[in-house]
Amino acid sequence: QVFLEESGPRVVETSGTLSLTCTVSGNSIRGHYWSWIRLTPGRGLEWIGNIHYTGSTSFHPSLESRATIEIDLSKSQIALNLKSVTAADTATYYCARDVMGANWFAPWGQGVLVTVSS
């Protein structure tokens, strides 16, 4: 059974960079796509982007200019960086595994609430 755990700073300053790490355990990180998804009170769930274990990435067009996702196979970790953040980026951030051959997500991590504050 695979487990995902998000970690990183809970508070980020306006115009700074949000940096989160997802650690995968219980199963191999290889062979899969891994996504970042966020939940905001105003906009609900929003898919941010994903990365294949080979390193190829895809992003929501609205976030593509600010987001990067990287993968570290040796540490079984997926990293999200979101630059130039504003209050609108305050959200609970989740990592999730893309179901193989489809574009839905399971399992997910518990998520981490990140607040953008001035």
Added chain:
Amino acid sequence: DVQMTQSPSSVSASLGDRVTITCRASRDISTYLAWYQLKSGEAPALLVYATSSLRTGVPSRFSGGGSGTNFTLTISSLQPEDFATYYCQQANRFPWTFGQGTKVEIK
């Protein structure tokens, strides 16, 4: 983007009630629809995928249906552990998008 519209935004129901949540897509997504359950402090869970396929371990009181632009998630007999927020998600057209959620509350 494909807009996903859920209704109602919240529903109050009693144990044993039948609850149906509707999800409407702004364009035809065939049967590329999933449903998730979110509870505060827990990892979100995939319940239904491909419109009507139950993920392993999901109780049979959950069922999904529909095609094209109109979809439903039905809980046949509400149990205490079902009080949560439910989201639909389309997986047909990039970028993948979600509904705004339906909160199922205790009446």
